[in-house]
Each structure stands twice: as structure tokens, then as C-alpha cells.
Amino acid sequence: MDAALRDTLLQMPKAELHMHIEGSLEPELIFALAERNKVKLEYASVEELRTAYAFKDLQSFLDIYYAGASVLLTEQDFYDMTRAYLQRAHADNVRHTELFFDPQTHTERGVAFGTVVNGIDRALQDARKEWGLSGALIMCFLRHLSEEEAFATLEQALPYRDKFVGVGLDSSERGHPPEKFARVFARCKELGLRLVAHAGEEGPPDYIRTALDLLKVERIDHGVRCLEDAELTARLARDRVPLTVCPLSNIKLRVFDKVADHNLLKLLDAGLVVTVNSDDPAYFGGYVNDNFLQMFEALPLGREHAYQMARNSFSASFLDAAEKQKYLDEVDAFFGQ
Numbered sequence: 001m002d003a004a005l006r007d008t009l010l011q012m013p014k015a016e017l018h019m020h021i022e023g024s025l026e027p028e029l030i031f032a033l034a035e036r037n038k039v040k041l042e043y044a045s046v047e048e049l050r051t052a053y054a055f056k057d058l059q060s061f062l063d064i065y066y067a068g069a070s071v072l073l074t075e076q077d078f079y080d081m082t083r084a085y086l087q088r089a090h091a092d093n094v095r096h097t098e099l100f101f102d103p104q105t106h107t108e109r110g111v112a113f114g115t116v117v118n119g120i121d122r123a124l125q126d127a128r129k130e131w132g133l134s135g136a137l138i139m140c141f142l143r144h145l146s147e148e149e150a151f152a153t154l155e156q157a158l159p160y161r162d163k164f165v166g167v168g169l170d171s172s173e174r175g176h177p178p179e180k181f182a183r184v185f186a187r188c189k190e191l192g193l194r195l196v197a198h199a200g201e202e203g204p205p206d207y208i209r210t211a212l213d214l215l216k217v218e219r220i221d222h223g224v225r226c227l228e229d230a231e232l233t234a235r236l237a238r239d240r241v242p243l244t245v246c247p248l249s250n251i252k253l254r255v256f257d258k259v260a261d262h263n264l265l266k267l268l269d270a271g272l273v274v275t276v277n278s279d280d281p282a283y284f285g286g287y288v289n290d291n292f293l294q295m296f297e298a299l300p301l302g303r304e305h306a307y308q309m310a311r312n313s314f315s316a317s318f319l320d321a322a323e324k325q326k327y328l329d330e331v332d333a334f335f336g337q
């Protein structure tokens, strides 16, 4: 890749729409928080923990990701984790970020919902004040748990309704199809929440279809397996349903064997509204700019694709129309358009 394109990717204004805040917890911070909170870890050192980050599929990653999150206990812990991510995102010229958080991972360990959301929210407010970096929260339901548990979580979340813009669905995809959560998503829609779901990462294209039809989601998280179904792909393109693609995640979780095998360019060529995101950057070997750089290094992607995906990231966001336009103008100005 030439230096000019590299600079463009690094410097262009961008939004990140698919990032699990618990997945930004770097091994060093896991160890620091374990010490601060007197939590015992199964790993002797940062190096030993990092060595365990060799995943064979989504589940093998999730087991380690939930273990890592067990060090988070106080509001300050959630603040420190979020602050570290936002600092890193700011360095990557992320102007707006929509963060997933997994309340059930914490409430089932006895951490109060408010502790989680207040710590994350305070870090988001500071980033807005200090760097003009805007952020929003999307509360995810863990799909390996029951719909009843999701309803209970929604109930706990209602006093904090002003602190998140939407809900999502994450964790183990296979065997936990979208329809399991149809009623809780319908209730969230009534509450005016924006809706997204992980679908078509490891699960079949049909999970994308049911996420659209039964959950009424506005964006699909991952969605890369849509290309196995031509009719579904045409529908996603026609309806301009954004896909929040996470290339390095897909490599680390063996959805594709190597970076050069990723279908990002095919998704773009199919006319889909593709965005690039980091998913769980501490676990998958890179933040959002690393995702852009590795994809552009391995695939025949150029400046026009960069421009398109920078624009997509803002147009697919849940910002209001005026804020969206402000950022889109910034992208156009950056690209001299």
C-alpha cells in the first residue's frame, strides 16, 4: 500500500459502530484491576494470558472474554476500561463510537446495573468534553441466556433509559436464533430503542433474515455470511441495511482462514452498506485503524473504498440527522469532495 493511502486510512474521520467495551480490556489492565480488586486469575502473567488468545471459534473466545470481564467490580473499573478504549479510538481519529456493553456478564456476578452504566457513561461524557468524541451505548442481551433473563435485564435498565440508545444481541450465535428474543425486542421497539443484532457471523444467513423480519433490527452486526444467499444479499443492498463488519475478529475466530480470504470487497461490490470495526480489539489484535490497514494491505481496495466506508460509518450511526450531516461534511472535506 502506498504511503498516501495509508495516511488517508489513519487520518480519515470515522465512526466505530461495533465494539464491545468489555472486549477492549487489555491484559495489562485485566491484571491491574485483578490486583486492585483482589480477584484471582487463572493466568500467572500478562504473557500467559496473551498466549491463551488463540481461538478456534466464537465459543473458545467467549470463554476467555467472560473470564477477563470478571475483574470489573467498581464504577471506577468501568470508567478506566472505557477511558482507555476512548483514548485509543481518539488516536485512530474515531469521531463517534457506539459501544456495546453486556450488563448480564456483570449483574450475574453481583455488580449493580448502575455501577456498570454510570462508569461507562462518565468516560463517554469526558471524551465528549475533552476531544469532541461523541458516543452512545447499546445494551446487549446475551443470547445463550433465556428471553426471560433478557426481560429482567431490560427491567433493571429502565431507570437508566436515557443512558443508552439501543439494544443488541451477542454471545454464542449457533443454536440461539433471533426468534428466541422476538418478544423482548418488540418491547424495546415500543420503548423507542434502536435495534441491532449479531447475525451471520458463525450462524447461517437465515439468522440475518429472521433478525430483520422477527426482531426488526436496523443494522446487522457482522452479517458476512449473507453472501451465501443471493436473495438475502440483494435485499440487504436494496434496503440499505448496514453491516458492521469486523475483519480481524473474523480471522481470529476462523470465519475466514486469512486476511486475504476475507469477503469485505465482495460485500462492497454487492452494493452493501459496509462499515469496518474492531469488535473486541484487545483480543483480536487490533483497533479500528489496524482493521482498515490490514484489509487494504491484503485486498485490492483503494481511496474510493476508504471514502465510501468512512461515509457509511456515519450514515449507519444512530446520530440525529444534523449531527450525522456535520460528520459527513467533515468526511467530504477530508476527501476533497
Ligand code: HPA
Residues within 6 Å of the ligand: 020, 023, 058, 065, 170, 171, 172, 198, 201, 249, 279, 280
Ligand atoms: O464477536 C462477538 N460475537 C458474539 N458475541 C460477542 N461478544 C463479544 N464479542 C462478540
Ligand SMILES: [Zn+2]
Residues within 6 Å of the ligand: 018, 020, 170, 198, 221, 279
Ligand atoms: Zn461483536
